[in-house]
Amino acid sequence: MSDDPAQTLALARQRGSHGRQQDEGVLVIRTIAMPADTNPAGDIFGGWLMSQMDLAAGNMAGRVAQGRCATVSVEAMQFLHPVKVGDEVTLYATLCKVGRTSMRIHVDVWARARYSQDAEKVTDADFVFVALDQNGAPRAITNDP
Numbered sequence: 001m002s003d004d005p006a007q008t009l010a011l012a013r014q015r016g017s018h019g020r021q022q023d024e025g026v027l028v029i030r031t032i033a034m035p036a037d038t039n040p041a042g043d044i045f046g047g048w049l050m051s052q053m054d055l056a057a058g059n060m061a062g063r064v065a066q067g068r069c070a071t072v073s074v075e076a077m078q079f080l081h082p083v084k085v086g087d088e089v090t091l092y093a094t095l096c097k098v099g100r101t102s103m104r105i106h107v108d109v110w111a112r113a114r115y116s117q118d119a120e121k122v123t124d125a126d127f128v129f130v131a132l133d134q135n136g137a138p139r140a141i142t143n144d145p
């Protein structure tokens with residue numbers, strides 16, 4: 001840290017800032033991977049990550065469709081690097097396509113080791129959500145505000 005308080009504050013703010021790893025993606029979820037989320041080997045369980053991704057895409061889908069939605073497919077999921085306990089896990093969602101009743105949402109997941117400044121992409125996937133009516137049937141997505 002510098003002797004100049006202003007510079008110290010600026011540096012600290014930069015360190016504390018969450019930054020952006022995605023040009024287009026919207027930061028939807030940021031969370032910390034906890035011991036309860038591990039697999040028997042001690043790394044973070046892939047199913048936990050998938051659940052966070054479904055939550056992130058579902059959050060965006062609900063906002064876009066302005067109502068109830070369901071996941072209808074998950075495609076092209078890949079796990080690139082393991083996530084460790086204590087990692088800061090950030091999920092970015094990008095709306096790729098809106099159909100009559102469906103939305104394709106790409107989710108990128110980045111992990112940052114707890115005391116590091118660097119994050120790396122650990123997984124991504126395409127989610128398709130369908131807007132539903134109160135009977136659970138597909139519902140047209142409108143442009144109504």
Ligand SMILES: CC(C)(COP(=O)(O)OP(=O)(O)OC[C@H]1O[C@@H](n2cnc3c(N)ncnc32)[C@H](O)[C@@H]1OP(=O)(O)O)[C@@H](O)C(=O)NCCC(=O)NCCS
Nearest residue numbers: 070071072073098099100101102103128130132136137138
């Ligand atoms: C979502 C659901 C109502 C859709 O019913 P459906 O009879 O397949 O509906 P449709 O054939 O009219 O398809 C609706 C839209 O989804 C799209 N779609 C359906 N299956 C899809 C698939 N496997 N992949 C990508 N898109 C798909 C269709 O192309 C259509 O898009 P569009 O209206 O934008 O053109 C039904 O599949 C369902 O209830 N699934 C279970 C959902 C759920 O419980 N999710 C949580 C799992 S724990």
